[in-house]
Amino acid sequence: MRSPAARQVGLLAHRSITRTLRDPGNVAPGIVVPLLLFLIVGSGLGDATKIEGFPTDSFITFALTIPFAQGAMMTIGNTGQAITTDIEHGFINRLALTPLRGVALLAAQLAGALVVGVIQAAVFFGVGLAAGARVEAGVVGALVLFALFIVAVLGFGAFGIFIGLWTGSSPAVQAIAPLAGVFLFLSSMAFPRNLIETDWFRQVATLNPLSYLVEGMRSLLIFGWDGQALALGFLVAGVVLIVSIVASAATLRRRLVAR
Amino acid sequence: MSHSSFLSIARFVAWRDMRDLRRAPALIIPTLLLPLMFIVAFAGALSRLTSLPALQDIDYTAFQYVYALLQAAGFAGAVGGTAMIEDFQNGFMGRLMLAAPKRAAIVAGYVIAMLLRAALAVVLLTALAFALGMDVSGGPLDLLGLFALAALLNVTATLWSTGVAMHGRSPNAAPAAILPVFLLLFLTPVFLPLESLDGWLHAVASANPFTSLLEAGRALIEGQPEDVGMAFAVVGAMVVVTGLWALWGVKRAEAAGA
Numbered sequence: 172m173r174s175p176a177a178r179q180v181g182l183l184a185h186r187s188i189t190r191t192l193r194d195p196g197n198v199a200p201g202i203v204v205p206l207l208l209f210l211i212v213g214s215g216l217g218d219a220t221k222i223e224g225f226p227t228d229s230f231i232t233f234a235l236t237i238p239f240a241q242g243a244m245m246t247i248g249n250t251g252q253a254i255t256t257d258i259e260h261g262f263i264n265r266l267a268l269t270p271l272r273g274v275a276l277l278a279a280q281l282a283g284a285l286v287v288g289v290i291q292a293a294v295f296f297g298v299g300l301a302a303g304a305r306v307e308a309g310v311v312g313a314l315v316l317f318a319l320f321i322v323a324v325l326g327f328g329a330f331g332i333f334i335g336l337w338t339g340s341s342p343a344v345q346a347i348a349p350l351a352g353v354f355l356f357l358s359s360m361a362f363p364r365n366l367i368e369t370d371w372f373r374q375v376a377t378l379n380p381l382s383y384l385v386e387g388m389r390s391l392l393i394f395g396w397d398g399q400a401l402a403l404g405f406l407v408a409g410v411v412l413i414v415s416i417v418a419s420a421a422t423l424r425r426r427l428v429a430r
Numbered sequence: 431m432s433h434s435s436f437l438s439i440a441r442f443v444a445w446r447d448m449r450d451l452r453r454a455p456a457l458i459i460p461t462l463l464l465p466l467m468f469i470v471a472f473a474g475a476l477s478r479l480t481s482l483p484a485l486q487d488i489d490y491t492a493f494q495y496v497y498a499l500l501q502a503a504g505f506a507g508a509v510g511g512t513a514m515i516e517d518f519q520n521g522f523m524g525r526l527m528l529a530a531p532k533r534a535a536i537v538a539g540y541v542i543a544m545l546l547r548a549a550l551a552v553v554l555l556t557a558l559a560f561a562l563g564m565d566v567s568g569g570p571l572d573l574l575g576l577f578a579l580a581a582l583l584n585v586t587a588t589l590w591s592t593g594v595a596m597h598g599r600s601p602n603a604a605p606a607a608i609l610p611v612f613l614l615l616f617l618t619p620v621f622l623p624l625e626s627l628d629g630w631l632h633a634v635a636s637a638n639p640f641t642s643l644l645e646a647g648r649a650l651i652e653g654q655p656e657d658v659g660m661a662f663a664v665v666g667a668m669v670v671v672t673g674l675w676a677l678w679g680v681k682r683a684e685a686a687g688a
Contacts, residue, residue, distance in 0.1 A: 207616065222479070353467055369473075372475055372477075
């Protein structure tokens with residue numbers, strides 16, 4: 172027999188998944204926009220592999236990390252929007268009257284993001300492989316890439332929940348979520364860091380943690396097994412996840428006390 | 431119906447948009463965010479591409495600036511349609527349609543407003559590009575030509591999107607106002623010259639009318655204007671076609687009693 176806490180999480184997770192999948196607007200942009208950028212960058216920069224020192228002869232393979240990284244970041248908008256809708260409709264206030272624990276609510280809210288993440292990964296792999304990309308680390312490497320992507324989806328999803336709880340306003344989430352994408356553009360997403368000629372950009376990309384997330388994913392695609400790159404990738408995604416959950420839980424507590 | 435009333439309606443619509451922008455400057459973000467990201471990120475990350483034969487002796491920041499400029503101009507125009515759809519939703523368009531003796535003036539007002547928004551975006555983008563070290567080989571006339579191309583692209587996008595808004599008059603029409611502009615801008619030689627592309631993107635970019643604008647703009651900023659006349663002819667034709675589309679939209683909105 173399930174504990175009351177597990178039952179609560181199950182019910183809320185079911186609600187989160189149903190609500191997410193019911194509206195194509197929650198799923199489609201997180202698939203279409205990253206794929207579009209992947210196809211444009213991947214097809215438009217094919218000649219870049221002719222540059223001396225470029226780590227692969229397939230730019231499509233190099234660029235396959237773009238949809239994974241961007242798709243994970245777009246989770247911020249989805250989860251942030253969902254939690255602000257719950258705030259604006261009074262759902263969170265009603266939950267405050269029940270014995271539900273805050274962490275249970277947060278975990279359940281991430282269920283919808285998790286399901287969308289699985290769909291995104293399947294589509295990204297399918298389109299990427301059909302476009303000619305390959306995974307140097309093989310099938311196991313693809314599974315590890317999937318795992319890293321899911322940790323990133325949960326991490327950015329939790330960050331979106333934090334933003335939503337902190338601001339409590341849908342327009343604020345809609346304004347902040349795209350700005351988070353700026354950090355991805357300022358990473359080594361489009362080019363290997365060691366080949367970036369512009370000094371200030373290389374320094375920004377080196378300081379940007381998202382570069383290491385992207386490079387961790389990319390290592391499986393173009394190098395095979397690179398323990399350091401993978402460890403850094405999981406570290407970045409894991410830190411985002413843990414810090415965001417802790418910050419969200421604290422913000423949720425404050426919001427409930429304030430009521 | 432006198433010219434003065436046509437102009438006064440157009441001026442009022444444009445003034446109202448500028449007033450909204452002054453009250454909420456964040457409204458410029460959708461127009462500016464992606465072009466800013468493109469010029470900062472790609473001019474910074476991809477400058478090594480100039481070691482490729484196709485890009486030798488080319489300033490990559492200037493190369494990307496032209497794309498970001500046209501992108502900002504196009505997005506500003508596409509936003510005009512979504513602004514008009516919002517005005518249909520909040521009832522302002524209904525009142526304006528009743529009050530305006532000639533409704534084409536309303537579209538003209540949006541065209542002026544979106545040109546002003548694009549001009550604001552262009553000023554910010556240009557300042558940023560120079561801050562990033564952009565090297566412009568073209569003279570003042572070449573730059574004027576480049577800005578004229580961007581302005582005409584902005585007018586095309588506004589006429590398209592306001593036409594969609596007049597035809598649809600509901601939030602469901604918003605994607606149709608934005609997506610074609612968004613896609614046509616992306617399906618061009620964004621990162622490398624057209625001749626360096628291959629496969630499906632080369633075929634699509636070659637057939638895309640926006641490509642001739644981009645290539646002419648890049649030629650102008652390099653001070654070696656080639657095929658500029660053709661680019662102006664293409665964008666001129668687009669202005670005429672989208673203008674007819676917008677006028678048809680006005681007629682349909684009138685017929686629907688909007």
